[in-house]
Amino acid sequence: MLNEKYRTITEIHDAFDAKKLSPVELARDTLAAIKASKHNAFLLALEDRAMAAAKKADRILAENGKVPRETYPLLGIPLALKDNMVLEGVRTTCASKMLENYVPPYTGTAVERLEKAGAVFVGKTNLDEFAMGGSNENSAFGPVEHPTFPGYVPGGSSGGSATAVKAGFCVAALGSDTGGSIRQPASYCGVVGLKPSYGRVSRYGLVAFASSLDQIGPFANSVEDAATVLAVMGGHDPLDSTSSERPADPYVANLKKDLDWSKIRVGIPKEYFIDGVDVSVKKSVRETIDWVAKQGAKIVDISLPNTPYAVSVYYIVAVSEASSNLARFDGVRFGVRPPDAMQVEDIADFYKKVRANFGPEVKRRIILGTFALSSGYYDAYFRKACQVRRLIKNDFDRVFKDCDVILGPVAPSTAFKKGEKASDPLKMYLNDILTIPCNLAGLPGMSVPCGKDEKGLPIGIQVIAPQFRDDVVLKVGHAIEKGMTK
């Protein structure tokens, strides 16, 4: 399998250069592995598209002798994408029965840029329905298996992408992160997962869950690969007004030189080490911080006092936006109409039948959001939440005067067993407490594997930097990754 011999982009490109491997061979093997897999990580394998892209990569390789890494930084590299991103003519379900038959007429910007760079998209990965959830148990097409611990969840909502990378079905995968949906499954599965700054990657072509929080980002086996993917897909897109006009930094080149830790001030927020966080997680993260201190970094104790409100704020803002974003899925504009949908009295009855296509978590969030925006409640809920969101951002602005980067846990626990939290939405929501603040403040955050718990389940450390300092996140994450593997 892919991960046994070749884990990273560089390793594969070296093998291409040495003629030990060809893009077509790699694509064929990868597609075969996806077909044989039992993880339910994929909702669709893109056989024709992948083979066509691989053949093109073969041609380019033959013409150039070696991989032209400048123009095709992803030549022949198998990638996967979460099934809430559109490819023209390819069914996009968002893991919902509602969109079982939806075939988009266009391709999203991030994917288009990656394909131009030579990437071979091998499949579309499973997720929590409309990216709502933290365990991948909310998929209408069944849960995803943890890549290394059967019976455990891979995290969510981008659980399919995390599993696909860890299990070797692709070199890197795209996920989307609205409240931790990249970083948490990365931590659970033991891969690198980066949520870029809000506005760093175009959202054009990402089916919206919460527009002011959503961001596309990569899963990879190394920080360098995550940097490569971000470098290709990041940067301004005229089709997304919220994408920043600030040019993308040379993320990959930055990693060539070793980090001078003595120039780095590392903030440790006390609110990220509260009682609800597992001892094993705290221990592993603390050890990593100790190692960082030993390298000469200045450790600064900081406080982000509004952290406890983050979950409440998030579950008002995100669901409000979602209630509006998902309005179009009603069997009139978009969405599957059940066979008996037309035998109805009126439009309300019709809605009842069509909207039964949504799973319970999606329904719950639409109803919460509709309520939070409704007349008479807007000020108490939505407006108040926006104000507190501002305070949370102010917390970060303030501490980033005293530190360059923040380190802490990604999730309060390691991966849990399937069904363990499914019955208690509130418990599931609280699981996002350490990842949500980044989304609310628009900051880049990354999960880098840093250890394991007593059962051997992976633990990630979260690296957070000011908005658009994705370069800092990658640089620091890269140094930690190197230190941890030594």
Place this chain on the structure above:
Amino acid sequence: MMNPDWEVVLGLEIHCQLATNTKIFCGCPARAPEGVSVADLGPNANTCPVCTGQPGALPVLNRKVVDYAIRAGLAMNCEIRKHNVFSRKNYFYPDLPKGYQISQFDLPICEKGHVDIEYKAGGKEVQKRIGITRIHMEEDAGKNLHMDAFSLVNLNRACVPLIEIVSEPDMRSAEEAGAYMRAVYGIVTAIGVCDGNMQEGNFRCDANVSVMPKGSTKFGTRAEIKNVNSFRFVEKAIEYEVQRQIALIQSGGKVVQETRLWDSAKGQTFSMRSKEEAHDYRYFPEPDLIPVHVDEKWIAKVKDELPELPSQKKARYVSELGLSSYDAGVLTSSAALAKFFEDTLKILAPDGNASGNTAKAVSNHLGGEVSRLMNEENLELNQSKIAPKHLAEIVKLQTANVISSTGAKTIIGVTWKTGEAVDGIVEREGLKQVSDTGALEKAVDTIIAANPGQVAEYRGGKDKLLGFFVGQAMKATGGKANPAMLQEIVKRKLAGN
């Protein structure tokens, strides 16, 4: 007819489609190509992932829309907001592909303006200032086509830019509301932000109507009449609604706050939905768009590009061409009419120095027969076949006494329909006046010789008989005599010269 015991309170919300090349949030054409009517455009021909609301597609603001909104705001004396935010207005309608309309809510681009209107009521000219509460930018919806068993949706119009112009409740009669709507129409067409094609829904309005006993200061409960797309219908709908409300109150009933529609065939308004069924739009700031900052430089640039406003044009027509204020007001009530007027003058006086009489003659035809035809057929000037070259020719022939004023009307009627050349019509319809002095004198001589008795009576002081001789002579020429010349000859001959 307005009831003297009741006072009417009216406010208008005008929706005006902006004449930008592309839609407000995507690159699709906002209009049908030149020479093609919107109705002939294939269904969903002007659509893309953005304006069809495809999942994952995102809006990007067309800055020209902001330009046009500022232009309209400046022309209507508004304050321009610097920090502009778009909001989502959430409601269900099949022609709204995203399930929400991107509009502006609490932070509209223009506020606190006014428009001056002038109209005739009971033969008197009335002038009044109507306040503009706000002007905001938004996207239009698509169009439903209802068949027997199902409905179709055409999204060509979805995402076409609109401005909504909301007036203060300053109007007190249907005529006033009509005059205000015409004035706003004149402004938006003159400054080039709207094509003004009312049949295609470029310019339509919702009227808020309430009544209160004369002397009261507390407004009555209002009903909103939705989507009226003609000046005449607005006046008729308001008149009907006012009578309905008064009758309702007088019979002990109560006006309920509701949305009503105008049925032009029946000449009635009818209830569409009540307040209880009213939408909770759940407005919130549109997260897919960033705020638009309009700085002084931007406003100054738009101000520089602002063309002559109808009020300025009107003043110029009065001072330079000697037209009456009312006539000038009629000509400047639509950009198309004003342009037609100026183009006609340009043909008649290429040096730009048209005489007052020429201007008056052109103005009379436009304000008279041409306006009559527009109203009668409910058409815009550009939908008829008449062109400035026709009217110029007509005025020329009339000034040279080749045709009569009745003949001129006939020609206008024909060119309106066919656009054929004026001389051909004159020839075919036999509209040329007999202005040959010899021929006319001969006819008059014959009449005088045949009616010695009447001649004697006339010469004996019965002046009224002049008409008899003129009429007889006119008859003898088959009605083609130049009336002024004929009268002069009859007078002269009867006087014995």
